[in-house]
């Protein structure tokens with residue numbers, strides 16, 4: 017079987033096992049962890065809110081925390097990660113899942129792909145904060161590889177569909193702070 021996604025290496029079997037092991041511990045808390053990730057992301061990178069009608073004008077983290085659209089997207093992000101983790105042994109499936117995510121965000125939501133890179137960093141940051149004992153150096157390396165694979169495949173899909181940055185998708189005024 018092909019071990020490449022075409023846009024970055026697949027995880028080795030031991031790396032995939034490390035990701036599965038940590039995910040199985042946090043899967044039951046994925047709604048609350050997902051909401052924390054998105055609140056941190058949107059607070060530290062306010063321009064990322066431009067794509068979300070319901071909370072693009074919200075500044076207060078408490079108000080954001082209550083927003084249904086934020087929770088829906090948190091569920092979708094964490095649901096997609098769940099799907100990816102369940103298919104770590106199937107490069108073709110990983111490819112199909114990420115192509116679909118890439119197409120939706122490029123063609124329907126017109127999201128600047130740089131936000132995927134930023135969000136990936138926030139996901140890792142929150143996972144390490146929430147599960148410090150589980151996220152050893154080796155586990156972090158394995159998760160970083162999964163995040164890189166996500167970003168590379170999404171970016172490749174953007175290129176394949178001919179996504180072109182417009183002023184409304186620009187991220188130039190994004191805050192670059194990474195702490196909460």
Ligand code: HEM
Nearest residue numbers: 064067068085092093096097117120124125127131132135
């Ligand atoms: C790992 C990263 C991400 C994953 C897995 C993900 C996943 C999803 C999924 C599965 C959907 C529904 C797809 C559809 O509309 O058919 C969605 C919708 C959406 N995503 Fe993402 N997403 C990610 C990152 C982002 C980022 C970085 C942004 C923008 C800053 C974003 C903005 C949106 C918007 C605006 C929608 C539509 C929201 C709505 O209809 O309420 N996504 N996302």
